[in-house]
Amino acid sequence: MNAIADMPSSASTVADGERGAPLIEVRDLRKRFGDVEVLRGVDLQIARSEVVCIIGPSGSGKSTLLRCLAALETYDHGDVRIEGELLGYSERNGRRVRASQADINRVRRNIGMVFQQFNLWPHMTALGNVMEALLRVRHLSHDEARRRAHAMLETVGLSHKGDAYPAKLSGGQQQRVAIARALAMEPHIMLFDEPTSALDPELVGEVLQVMKQLARDGMTMAVVTHEMGFAAQVADKVVFIDEGRIAVQGKPREVFHDAGQPRLRQFLQNYFDRNAFWARGPDDGAP
Numbered sequence: 001m002n003a004i005a006d007m008p009s010s011a012s013t014v015a016d017g018e019r020g021a022p023l024i025e026v027r028d029l030r031k032r033f034g035d036v037e038v039l040r041g042v043d044l045q046i047a048r049s050e051v052v053c054i055i056g057p058s059g060s061g062k063s064t065l066l067r068c069l070a071a072l073e074t075y076d077h078g079d080v081r082i083e084g085e086l087l088g089y090s091e092r093n094g095r096r097v098r099a100s101q102a103d104i105n106r107v108r109r110n111i112g113m114v115f116q117q118f119n120l121w122p123h124m125t126a127l128g129n130v131m132e133a134l135l136r137v138r139h140l141s142h143d144e145a146r147r148r149a150h151a152m153l154e155t156v157g158l159s160h161k162g163d164a165y166p167a168k169l170s171g172g173q174q175q176r177v178a179i180a181r182a183l184a185m186e187p188h189i190m191l192f193d194e195p196t197s198a199l200d201p202e203l204v205g206e207v208l209q210v211m212k213q214l215a216r217d218g219m220t221m222a223v224v225t226h227e228m229g230f231a232a233q234v235a236d237k238v239v240f241i242d243e244g245r246i247a248v249q250g251k252p253r254e255v256f257h258d259a260g261q262p263r264l265r266q267f268l269q270n271y272f273d274r275n276a277f278w279a280r281g282p283d284d285g286a287p
Contacts, residue, residue, distance in 0.1 A: 040244035053231035056241035112182030127162035152180035172203030
């Protein structure tokens, strides 16, 4: 664990007292799929310009939490507030009712999300993929949408690939187009759901580099990730979820270096054992 804890941090330098009210506030969040309770009372705050990395074993509820923050899943109990506004529900005569889709869209208008899969339109160029929502959702003129899309592709290092179709792009390039598409909508908050999990190992770095730059620029980010090095270097706060609950949260050094919670310690040990095996290579013998 010391190898991660000793990595230099490039997390946001905004002081805690300067962050103000949280952009995301989650209180006692519960979510059930049939008989399985996936989220069991999650409490979480994410402040302006804060980068929060969410880690934990598969099936622990990480992605479900992120999808609830984007109103892609309903939740059964608790509150999700985005910039102070209740997401997904409204209060009427002392009762909570499901909000209209228009109201949900209004509350989440400043959220951008990047998924594991790139979800690009295969019949559109990279530029066209970034322009589409600007034309259809923001109703920008074609010239303005094209200008903004070009700028976003330049931000992710793909200004030279605007005319390329997704099939002609690497996985890392496709994911960077997906990030550019989200950034083009000028979000206040970016949510990333394991954005490198579908990439070949040699392509992971180019996506993480874009995300590191976003963090340096002060973007508020919640990132579900298995990239422990990224979490150690970039996060202001690391959240460890296990069996639908936040078991540990704190600054990266506290979580990675002083991992006293047994389940967290086991999770990190499994991560190091797995990565040490692959680092040895085929000629070093089986474990």
